[in-house]
Amino acid sequence: xxxxAPLTQDELRQLRDRLxxxxxxxxxxxxxxxxxxxxxxDHKLRTGAPRLYAITSVSERLLNAVSAGPKSRxxxxxxxGRCWKH
Numbered sequence: 001x002x003x004x005a006p007l008t009q010d011e012l013r014q015l016r017d018r019l020x021x022x023x024x025x026x027x028x029x030x031x032x033x034x035x036x037x038x039x040x041x042d043h044k045l046r047t048g049a050p051r052l053y054a055i056t057s058v059s060e061r062l063l064n065a066v067s068a069g070p071k072s073r074x075x076x077x078x079x080x081g082r083c084w085k086h
Contacts, residue, residue: 043049
């Protein structure tokens with residue numbers, strides 16, 4: 001698909017289908033993450049382990065991934081410094 005030509009209806013449908021697949025994957029990962037968080041929390045409550053917040057938050061890890069090399073993680077160069085500003 002050339003960047004200067006408008007998308008055909010089929011190309012647009014394919015891109016929307018791809019977004020649906022990506023969104024489904026994101027939702028699945030979030031559900032999996034919540035399950036792990038629940039297991040950690042349950043363990044801490046049962047054992048009295050310290051309930052300290054994680055040293056690096058999710059947003060900090062995302063920022064580090066983008067700053068370290070956006071292309072290697074699938075992020076466009078234009079996102080560096082634009083998506084996550086301090």
